[in-house]
Amino acid sequence: MSILDFIVLFGTLALIVGYGVYKTRGTQDLSDYLKGGSSMKWGTIGLSVMATQASAITFISTPGLAYESGMAFVQNYFGLPIALIIVSVVFIPIYYKLNVFTAYEFLEKRFDKKTRLLGAFLFLVQRGLAAGITIYAPAIILSTILDWDLAFTVVLVGMLVIIYTVSGGSKAVSITQKQQMTIILIGMIIAFGYIVYYLSPFVSFGEALDIAGASNKLDTVDFSLDPEKRYTVWTGLLGGLFLALSYFGTDQSQVQRYLGGKDATESKMGLMFNAVLKVPMQFFILLTGALLYVFFVFYQPPVHFNLSAMDEVAYHQKDKYEKITSEHDDWAFRRKVYALDLRDALNNGDESKVSIAKHNLDSAANGLNASRQKMKDLITSQDESAKTKDSDYVFLTFILKFLPVGLVGLLIAVIFSAAMSSTSGELNALASTMTVDFYKNIIKPEGEESHYVKASKWLTFVWGIIAIFFAFWAHKSENLIEMVNILGSIFYGVILGIFLVAFFLKRVGGSAVFFAAVISQIAVIVLYNTTEIGYLWFNVIGCLGVVVLGVVFSVFDNAKAAKS
Known part of the structure; x- marks a missing residue:
């Protein structure tokens, strides 16, 4: 700067x-x-x-x-x-x-x-x-x-x-x-x-x-x-x-x-x-x-957008770095050519050429991704703890x-x-x-x-x-915007469930909703660590868990109170 x-x-x-x-x-x-x-x-x-x-x-x-x-x-x-x-x-x-x-x-x-x-x-x-x-x-x-x-x-x-x-x-x-x-x-x-x-x-x-x-x-x-x-x-x-x-x-x-x-x-x-x-x-x-x-x-992209990680590899493994970079630059040039072909085909209304250009564009993109993955592997071989996900560096x-x-x-x-x-x-x-x-x-x-x-x-x-x-601890996350939303989804559903019970279920008491919330929060954390469910669903699961368990526990509490 x-x-x-x-x-x-x-x-x-x-x-x-x-x-x-x-x-x-x-x-x-x-x-x-x-x-x-x-x-x-x-x-x-x-x-x-x-x-x-x-x-x-x-x-x-x-x-x-x-x-x-x-x-x-x-x-x-x-x-x-x-x-x-x-x-x-x-x-x-x-x-x-x-x-x-x-x-x-x-x-x-x-x-x-x-x-x-x-x-x-x-x-x-x-x-x-x-x-x-x-x-x-x-x-x-x-x-x-x-x-x-x-x-x-x-x-x-x-x-x-x-x-x-x-x-x-x-x-x-x-x-x-x-x-x-x-x-x-x-x-x-x-x-x-x-x-x-x-x-x-x-x-x-x-x-x-x-x-x-x-x-x-x-x-x-x-x-x-x-x-x-x-x-x-x-x-x-x-x-x-x-x-x-x-x-x-x-x-x-x-x-x-x-x-x-x-x-x-x-x-x-x-x-x-x-x-x-x-x-x-x-x-x-x-x-x-x-x-x-x-x-x-249209403008030459780096093989990896975390340039400081690239510098380390370029210094310590120069030959491998240059080979991957050359391969990447070749694919980048082809992609640019195919993108211009697609532009011309679209402007001319030639559907057959549009289809060919799209296919070529996909092939070039796959080639670029393959060379990028090779660079990520090279970075990891240099430093096992290095973060290879570089999407956070693109706009920067x-x-x-x-x-x-x-x-x-x-x-x-x-x-x-x-x-x-x-x-x-x-x-x-x-x-x-x-x-x-x-x-x-x-x-x-x-x-x-x-x-x-x-x-x-x-x-x-x-x-x-x-x-x-x-x-x-944040450096362990792959993408920061997703990590923030994942964190929120793990906890927000349970908190929301507590408030919804408070607003709309007047017969559910404090002890019932407290234990419902604790159990639901544990369940969400277990599901997050053991399944591949899309993280936004944890908001629904946590919230409904508190509401349903809160009602169930409240029924038992009321039945117990009636017997005594």
Whole structure:
């Protein structure tokens, strides 16, 4: 990166952090610190909710996922608009009526303390792990750009987020997220525009879509009933619905964003903002990835997008490296020629030549994949612990190698902004839950407001350190965006089941739902480790497990009580 890029990068980050700290300095009231004083309007809520979910992982990993396997991942979000409508109608009025700081306070009012603590504990485990992944994602970028040690970079990124999250609390998070989300959306549009611009000497936008479609990168809808398929219409509408319902309705990192609204109407409008825009935004990011595939058809792609891993192999096994690279470059040249053949055949309306060009394009793609696999095997032979899945580096490679000076710094700032906004929201929610549901509820029930604010700040710092440790575990994941959704699916279904019982099954008591939740959570973890079921189904399995077992245990409890 150039000096100008570094100025743009660090200048943007410094302005965002400084602005958030300045606007929220001196906060000593617990409601102000944890809920932003309940003064935020729907626009701030909507952008804050979107920014908390759209982490750096979204903007690093999602384009790479589409580049590698197409746009089917968008089906994950098909149930999201329905979920947000349900949260607005059912969850928000109850939270506002009870005037809670966390979603889990409601569980004690409805059931008992142990059920509240179980719900809070499951959230802390899941969100703590996820926070580590959202720290790891931007650390990949910085370590790649500056050639810094990844461990050092993880610590640096984590500490940067901790500083302004501790300083300003929920309001600082929401205020900075509004600025960050604006920068993120502008940056992604600019990147998309440059991809189309670079492709224009070879193909028009429509022709680029034709080539992406012929390469199976635009397949967005799959009606398959195979339960082992990760992304289908049914996993999106059912599993995605349960996932989004639990995430937006019971995950404190989201609940805290909209509980900071001036009133319930502002909160509902903030969620409707996401219901309308979230799916198109994800579609746009995936489309960017699909076009990146076409871009690297016409511009020489590396054999492996993790260039630092390639450098190690090139140094230690030069002959094998050069042989595989030469083979890869030959296939890449053929693929480009076949793509141009397909363009011409489509423009001429010659169906026979279209069929031949598609066949040749598939053959070249298979040849490229074979050479890429050889390079992955070579990397593993050099370092058995090396991560060979490189889809998380695809978009980053485009930014660093092909964008003009200045814009590189802006796009990297965009990804860092996404990382800071999402991680800060997570740390703030973790500290809120720990303060309200555990510290204030069990350890020190009577205390001054300023004391709880200080406790929340310290707990934010502690959870930040824990998240940094979790980040070192994240390198084991194959694709970061999928790993975040897998983590959520393992825990969210059970948490959602507890809340649905609380809302709709008034005769089910605390002990029944508590043991139903424990058993269902164990069952989900066992199924995840022993089967190949698509992970979105775990949201449905966990939720239904809690509801069904809760009813069964309640019937036994009532029968036992009647006999006594």
